[in-house]
Amino acid sequence: MRVLNLLLPILLIIGIVSCSSNVYYCNSNDPNNYCKDVIITQKEIGNWNQGNRGGAEYTQWEVTLENKLDFSLTQFYILRDYTLKIRDRKSIWNVQEIESTNNLILPTYQNSIGSKSNWIFGFILQDSEPANLTLEAISF
Template identity: 35%
Template sequence: SFNYSCGPYTCDSKVEVCQSIYGINDGCIPREKLDVSIITKEINSWSENNNKENFTQYDAIIQNNVNRDIKQIYVYIDPKKFILRDNSSLWNMIPDTTKDNHLILPTYQETISAGKSFVFGFIIE
């Protein structure tokens, strides 16, 4: 677990998430009360270079559980664990150029509609 900034608040990553609606930070909320869930699913794993490099492919499903569209979402990634296999190993999300260690929706995905889900994928070491 680690602490991270949420506007004027500090959230504990293990039990809280930062919620921001219309660009206003509502603060840290307990994960169990989260309006949005992210579930990761392992798709495949393999080794390369005589078992010297191990890789795992995941799908991450962002589920919008509220009755309004999500116009942007920031997904924190742990830089010590989220080590991409190569530059083509992340799809349907892009690194945020304004916030270190965060992923955001790509320009072709303007929203996640109310009650819908969105899937992105990645391959990490």
């Protein structure tokens, strides 16, 4: 009985924490696919050759994640690949990189993206082509 008295509060806390955020993994085969209403667009802001870096070509991109859903997102998980060749560590902003999962996520200073609103982040790439960015999951 004593173990049960210790275990019940722990189980209650676990239940509350697990209910506070729903993670939805994007699945185009799901007829209720929430991710179809979260749109990622990339816009080229400028490009240049940098002489002090051997004439390397760089392009600045602005990325907009638009939430068309009827509820706020508490997190997004954007899968990135080898095409996200950032110029240097200072050349990405308004987004957090998770190296272990190859994801870009909402930075810690932003707790959500409201319904019918958007989040803008950006980066400077070592190329003229946009990066491959795929919405992998969202939390709400």
